[in-house]
Amino acid sequence: MSDDETFENADAGAAGCVPKQAGEVKKGSYIMLKGHPCKVVDYSTSKTGKHGHAKAHIVGIDIFTGKKCEDLCPTSHNMSEPIVKKFEYTVMDVSDEGALSLLTAEGEPKDDLNLPTGTEDLDKIADQIKAMFADGKGIRVVTMTAIGQEVVCGVSEDK
Numbered sequence: 001m002s003d004d005e006t007f008e009n010a011d012a013g014a015a016g017c018v019p020k021q022a023g024e025v026k027k028g029s030y031i032m033l034k035g036h037p038c039k040v041v042d043y044s045t046s047k048t049g050k051h052g053h054a055k056a057h058i059v060g061i062d063i064f065t066g067k068k069c070e071d072l073c074p075t076s077h078n079m080s081e082p083i084v085k086k087f088e089y090t091v092m093d094v095s096d097e098g099a100l101s102l103l104t105a106e107g108e109p110k111d112d113l114n115l116p117t118g119t120e121d122l123d124k125i126a127d128q129i130k131a132m133f134a135d136g137k138g139i140r141v142v143t144m145t146a147i148g149q150e151v152v153c154g155v156s157e158d159k
Contacts, residue, residue, distance in 0.1 A: 016083050016147045022056040023075030030084050030146070033069035036062045037082035037146040045075060063144060064151050066119030082146040090158055091139040094129060100152070102141070113143065116152040128155050 017032060025031055027043050038060025046055045053074040060069050063084065073079060089110060093101035098115040115129060116122035129152075132139045138158030143150050 017080035018083065019078040020081040021075070022058070022073040022077050022079050023054070025056065025058055025079070030063070030082050031058060031060060032080040032082055032147075033058060033060045033071045036060075036067070036069050037064070037084065037149075038062050038069050063146065063153075064118070064149055066121065084144060084146045086153075087143050087145065087150075089141055089143065091129065091133065091141055094133045098126070100129075100141070113150060113152060122151070122153075125152060125155050132157065 020031065023045070025040060025043055027040050029040050031038060031040055040058060040060045042057075042059035044057045046057070048054045053076060056073050056075045058071050058073065060071075061067070062069055087104075089102035089104060091100060092103050092109070094115070095101070098117075099111070100113045100115060102110040102113060104110055115126040117126060129139060129141065132155070140156050140158045141152045142154035142156075144153045145151075
């Protein structure tokens with residue numbers, strides 16, 4: 001093993017996740033359902049059956065696509081909870097192709113995001129950003145990041 005290889009650089013496939021017991025999941029929290037990071041919108045448990053495990057029925061909305069995901073899991077089993085972080089950036093430019101040119105709080109440029117698409121809400125945010133940019137207003141966007149993906153999830157006027 002060379003000097004620059006460390007255990008922190010190892011990727012187990014579920015990077016950006018922490019284990020969470022299915023019985024501890026709450027409405028409004030984030031959980032991985034069928035490989036998608038989801039916000040839990042409905043959670044219910046069934047009684048223990050003759051084989052002894054209470055089951056958790058979890059319904060969530062994918063935070064990136066807005067699609068509904070459901071899963072049934074014994075409450076004693078571990079699930080993955082994605083580490084979801086929110087960041088705020090100032091918009092410097094919006095290209096005709098939909099690429100965003102952003103400025104971080106530290107004053108660094110960030111050019112790896114596009115206008116959000118895929119759901120009605122995301123399309124509304126994209127239209128809002130385009131209209132505000134066309135009017136010459138200062139724009140701040142809020143992004144949500146989890147499991148190596150990042151998407152714009154909110155917009156406001158920069159005061």
